[in-house]
Amino acid sequence: MKAVIVAGGEGRRIRSVARAMPKPLLDVGGRSIVEHQILLLKRYEINEIHLTVRGRDLAVFRDNLGGGESRGVRLRYHAEREPLGTAGGIAPILARLGKHFLVLYGDVMVNMDLGALVRFHRSKRAATTLVVHPSDHPLDSDLVELDDEGRIKVFRPKPRPASAWCRNVGNAGIYVVSQKLAEFISSGPSDFLRDVFPRALAAGKAPYGYRTREYLRDIGTPQRLASVRADWATRRIERCHLDFALPAIFFDRDGTLCDIVPLLRQSRDVRLLPGAAEAIRRTNEAGYLAVVATNQPVIARGLCSLEELERIHAQLESLLCEQGARLDAVYYCPHHPDAGYPGEVPELKTACDCRKPEGGLVRRAARDLNIDLSRSAFVGDSTMDVECGKRLGLRTILIETGEAGRDGKYAARPDARCPDVADAVRSILQHVA
Ligand SMILES: [Zn+2]
Numbered sequence: 001m002k003a004v005i006v007a008g009g010e011g012r013r014i015r016s017v018a019r020a021m022p023k024p025l026l027d028v029g030g031r032s033i034v035e036h037q038i039l040l041l042k043r044y045e046i047n048e049i050h051l052t053v054r055g056r057d058l059a060v061f062r063d064n065l066g067g068g069e070s071r072g073v074r075l076r077y078h079a080e081r082e083p084l085g086t087a088g089g090i091a092p093i094l095a096r097l098g099k100h101f102l103v104l105y106g107d108v109m110v111n112m113d114l115g116a117l118v119r120f121h122r123s124k125r126a127a128t129t130l131v132v133h134p135s136d137h138p139l140d141s142d143l144v145e146l147d148d149e150g151r152i153k154v155f156r157p158k159p160r161p162a163s164a165w166c167r168n169v170g171n172a173g174i175y176v177v178s179q180k181l182a183e184f185i186s187s188g189p190s191d192f193l194r195d196v197f198p199r200a201l202a203a204g205k206a207p208y209g210y211r212t213r214e215y216l217r218d219i220g221t222p223q224r225l226a227s228v229r230a231d232w233a234t235r236r237i238e239r240c241h242l243d244f245a246l247p248a249i250f251f252d253r254d255g256t257l258c259d260i261v262p263l264l265r266q267s268r269d270v271r272l273l274p275g276a277a278e279a280i281r282r283t284n285e286a287g288y289l290a291v292v293a294t295n296q297p298v299i300a301r302g303l304c305s306l307e308e309l310e311r312i313h314a315q316l317e318s319l320l321c322e323q324g325a326r327l328d329a330v331y332y333c334p335h336h337p338d339a340g341y342p343g344e345v346p347e348l349k350t351a352c353d354c355r356k357p358e359g360g361l362v363r364r365a366a367r368d369l370n371i372d373l374s375r376s377a378f379v380g381d382s383t384m385d386v387e388c389g390k391r392l393g394l395r396t397i398l399i400e401t402g403e404a405g406r407d408g409k410y411a412a413r414p415d416a417r418c419p420d421v422a423d424a425v426r427s428i429l430q431h432v433a
Contacts, residue, residue, distance in 0.1 A: 127181045291369070
């Protein structure tokens with residue numbers, strides 16, 4: 001397999017620190033961003049790498065990277081006389097790239113399992129697969145909506161109207177592209193996200209989204225560059241690779257992160273509880289995954305559609321993101337065991353292994369995200385959450401908001417009780433420190 005690194009971007013917002021240096025050549029831990037990319041590609045036996053660069057940057061790229069011999073790869077440069085955009089620069093070399101190839105934006109610090117990505121792409125027989133992830137700056141990111149199979153339903157490029165609701169599923173700037181996509185890549189300036197992918201979608205060749213919790217951060221602003229450098233120094237970038245299990249804090253939703261609204265079904269009814277954003281932000285900063293696990297029998301009872309539930313979760317994610325907090329994933333159980341309500345969805349009226357206190361949601365998250373459950377914790381407001389956490393061997397914290405344990409359904413005792421969810425996270429992080 002071959003790869004293309006798109007390194008012809010402008011980098012207006014980072015000029016204050018980059019000066020004349022192209023973004024991909026900025027240093028992180030003694031190597032340029034693009035060198036980190038080359039080493040990652042090499043690790044997955046991708047040895048022929050094409051770089052599309054602006055004509056005036058060609059010399060500085062050559063000076064810095066040479067022909068790639070010292071790193072055991074072959075580098076090929078393609079200089080653009082005028083800016084051609086992310087896709088336009090690839091059009092002239094498409095025929096040289098083989099049946100499937102990788103595309104990386106040169107301003108993304110990335111450490112991920114490229115083998116798993118390519119296997120996903122092949123298994124879906126996709127024309128193209130985008131790497132997607134929860135962005136730490138969703139308002140300034142291009143977002144997508146996925147269906148249950150991982151196909152992209154809608155592209156929501158930035159800037160979006162304030163009224164547009166969407167989940168925090170951001171385009172990370174890494175793609176696997178098959179020649180099936182070639183018919184949508186025209187010569188002349190064009191952009192993958194704005195031109196090529198929407199054309200493919202409209203023609204019935206929906207791109208796929210490959211979700212990952214691995215390390216993908218653009219260095220588009222001085223602040224983001226500084227945080228990538230800090231993550232390198234603390235080895236967070238290395239540890240985020242799927243090879244390494246990460247600890248997680250699981251959060252119940254209603255009564256823990258948001259106010260209990262009986263049978264919550266409308267996104268405008270979502271209200272964050274005090275401490276919710278702080279709790280998630282601290283979880284993010286500590287390098288723990290922040291995962292919601294919630295029972296949503298309203299789906300089985302026909303009181304809320306899956307689309308409405310997505311809207312509720314989009315609203316929850318937006319309220320959190322306004323305060324600098326990011327959820328890594330939301331898992332819900334749509335089932336309900338007792339049949340006999342008017343308007344219910346019969347196929348969801350079933351005993352399942354995911355309705356808490358069963359552990360199905362947590363186990364699924366652990367599998368998807370490679371979570372180390374022995375270092376993880378569960379925070380909730382009911383004895384059912386405590387029982388669920390206990391069954392999985394997690395540290396459990398019962399909090400005094402929401403039901404405050406008054407449901408009394410299970411006798412399981414929590415490891416600690418805390419006034420609210422922010423105190424719970426503080427207590428979890430202190431316990432491991
Ligand atoms: Zn279930």
